[in-house]
Amino acid sequence: MKLILRADVESLGRLGQIVTVKPGYGRNYLIPQGLAMPASEASLKQFELEKKKLQAKADKLRTGASDVAERINNAAITIAVRVGEGDKLYGSVTSANIAEALAEQGIEIDRRKIVLADPIRALGQFEVEIKLHPDVHAAIKLSVVREGHTEEQPAPEATDEQPAEGTEQQA
Numbered sequence: 001m002k003l004i005l006r007a008d009v010e011s012l013g014r015l016g017q018i019v020t021v022k023p024g025y026g027r028n029y030l031i032p033q034g035l036a037m038p039a040s041e042a043s044l045k046q047f048e049l050e051k052k053k054l055q056a057k058a059d060k061l062r063t064g065a066s067d068v069a070e071r072i073n074n075a076a077i078t079i080a081v082r083v084g085e086g087d088k089l090y091g092s093v094t095s096a097n098i099a100e101a102l103a104e105q106g107i108e109i110d111r112r113k114i115v116l117a118d119p120i121r122a123l124g125q126f127e128v129e130i131k132l133h134p135d136v137h138a139a140i141k142l143s144v145v146r147e148g149h150t151e152e153q154p155a156p157e158a159t160d161e162q163p164a165e166g167t168e169q170q171a
Helices: 021-029 043-073 095-102
Strands: 002-005 018-022 036-038 077-079 124-133 136-146
Touching: 002 021, 002 043, 002 077, 018 021, 021 036, 036 077, 043 124, 043 136
Parallel strands: 077 136
Antiparallel strands: 002 018, 002 036, 124 136
C-alpha cells in the first residue's frame, strides 16, 4: 500500500515522502492517526495545498522539543531509594520514577519518551536518554542515592522500672 506521510514517522520516513507499507499498518494505524494519506493523484494535489501548514506544525513541535531538551540537559535529578544489605535496591528505578522526579522540577515528560534498556537496580550516577522528537534527544544526569537512614530503628527495649512498692500490677 502506497501512502504519503503527513508527519515524520520514526523508522518509516519524513513529511511528504511516499512510502510503501503493509495494508494493515496503513489502514489501521497510519491513516486513522492522521500520519498518512493514500497516494493518488487527487491526494497528491491535496497534500501540496496543505504541505506548508503541516511543515509549520512540525517545525513548531521540533522547536518546542528543543526548548524542553535544553532545560533537561541543564537539569540533574536525584532519586532516593530504599536499599538493603550490600546496597541492593528494593525494587528498581523505572522511567515512571524518572518522569515523576522531572515533574517535581517542572518538566513534564511522558514516561514512554524516556529510554531505559533495563530498569536501574544500583546506586550511583547515570545518564538517561530522553527522545522528545525524532530529531531532538536530551540526556539527564540521574543520581540514585540511599534513602535517609537504612538501618532499622531498634525496637524500644523493656524498661527496667519496677512498679512502685505497694501497688500491684493488674492483669
